[in-house]
Amino acid sequence: MTEAATRRHLLATTLGLAALGAVATPSAAQAPKRIVATFTVLADMAQNVAGEAALVESLTRPGAEIHDYEPTPLDVVRARSADLVLWNGMGLERWFERFFSRAGSTRQAVLTEGITPIGIGQGPYENQPNPHAWMSPTLALVYVENIRKALAGIDPANAATYAANAERYAAQIRAVDARLRESLARLPADRRVLATCEGAFSYLTRDYDLREAYLWPINAEDEGTPRQVRAMIDAVRRTRVPAVFCESTVNDRPMRQVAREAGARYGGALFVDSLTAEDGPAPTYLKLLEVNADIILRGFFGNQAPR
Structure with missing residues (x-):
């Protein structure tokens, strides 16, 4: 700033x-x-x-x-x-x-x-x-x-x-x-998997009884390798996850490939490592939490997402 x-x-x-x-x-x-x-x-x-x-x-x-x-x-x-x-x-x-x-x-x-x-x-x-x-x-x-x-x-x-x-x-x-607890509790029991680019959601998924899947464990040199993409495609197909997500500060191309090949919806970019500018969707930490929950719910439920 x-x-x-x-x-x-x-x-x-x-x-x-x-x-x-x-x-x-x-x-x-x-x-x-x-x-x-x-x-x-x-x-x-x-x-x-x-x-x-x-x-x-x-x-x-x-x-x-x-x-x-x-x-x-x-x-x-x-x-x-x-x-x-x-x-x-x-x-x-x-x-x-x-x-x-x-x-x-x-x-x-x-x-x-x-x-x-x-x-x-x-x-x-x-x-x-x-x-x-x-x-x-x-x-x-x-x-x-x-x-x-x-x-x-x-x-x-x-x-x-x-x-x-x-x-x-x-x-x-x-x-x-x-x-968030009330909203995320509505996710289907057999599809409670949060699939993201980075493994940045371990604490959040533990809080809300979700499982976690990711392309790479932490943002580093190796992001979106063919091996990571293939493993995630297999995981998404196996769990029948309806939507996958990425993060706002990294390249979402590998996860979009996962969505296409696994038959899932690309749900959008979640906010983790950074807030947005004041005129963006997540200018504060509280908004970051709320916006992420909305993106996740829309990814899973589409237009029927609970509010």
Whole structure:
């Protein structure tokens, strides 16, 4: 995000919370803390917890692929000037440890602390943690609490503000979780398979009693190989899955081939590693969850998808 976009996001967040009567007012007249997150999903979560007391920006832009992001010299400057850097961990930001060694003594927080990871099932990263824990609304509550603690740690004067904002935001996540649970429970019992390009949905499928199938386990060098495509075609035929999906930050061509050859519907692109711009369908984490559920349900039910 640019500085201007960050300030627009903060203003929009503040106005939206004010409309709900739920803004916790920061204490004292002081310059807002400056927080940097490694990607847009974390930045949005953090801004909701920070409210007016901090400005949050993302190192990566909306729509960016984060696994193999290449930090720029400007990123180093932004991190060094921040009061706090937030990152996911679990091997997601493979570039981050190299990057952070150049970012000086800025404080940092790993937002997956306390989460028991699901292991990657195959490929070059087999048995390493699947990093996409934020895709589970239940585990998103852990992220929110870790953000609250990290912000209070650098800014104890506004600890009450962060606690109130975190409580409000957690309630919104729980409400989305309840709607998703009710909607996804309507998927046919014998076809409860979420077939995607990347294996980024392990935590979400566990939450909602779905099985997972994917072309590749994690975005890396080998994506959409003939062997991966053939294995997925066989899996889709075997399970009679009505629809398959990809992710918004990767090439969907291999999965479209799977859909054609397996006789399934291509259901569309799901949002995982990045939010969209403000005028896109998933500009916030909450919208990301809701939009993904709508895409999945339309893929399975077509025009008869439950609302």
